[in-house]
Amino acid sequence: MSMQKGSLLEEIFTSKGRIRILKILLKYGEANITKIAREAGLNHSSTEKHLRKLVELGLVSEERYGRLRIFRINFSSPIMYIIKEFMEAVEIE
Numbered sequence: 001m002s003m004q005k006g007s008l009l010e011e012i013f014t015s016k017g018r019i020r021i022l023k024i025l026l027k028y029g030e031a032n033i034t035k036i037a038r039e040a041g042l043n044h045s046s047t048e049k050h051l052r053k054l055v056e057l058g059l060v061s062e063e064r065y066g067r068l069r070i071f072r073i074n075f076s077s078p079i080m081y082i083i084k085e086f087m088e089a090v091e092i093e
Helices: 005-013 016-028 033-040 044-056 078-090
Strands: 030-032 060-065 068-073
Touching: 005 016, 016 030, 016 033, 016 044, 016 060, 016 068, 016 078, 030 033, 033 044, 033 068, 044 060
Parallel strands: none
Antiparallel strands: 030 068, 060 068
């Protein structure tokens, strides 16, 4: 990932949609796009856009099972642990 840490944090925390999606994935461990959209109160295309960005940033992973896509937090990303701890500490809504 060539993005500087400050830019990464801006990409994540300036978007309420991305914050909601991360919280959902931290809560459930994994979810498909329909469940994420419903829980986040976002439409399908917005959810897909945010998920695509989170995958691109390396914070979320995607697995495909036919047409079904399952998204999970990517804990192999060292910054994801920091983000998780921060979100839990400040209880971002």
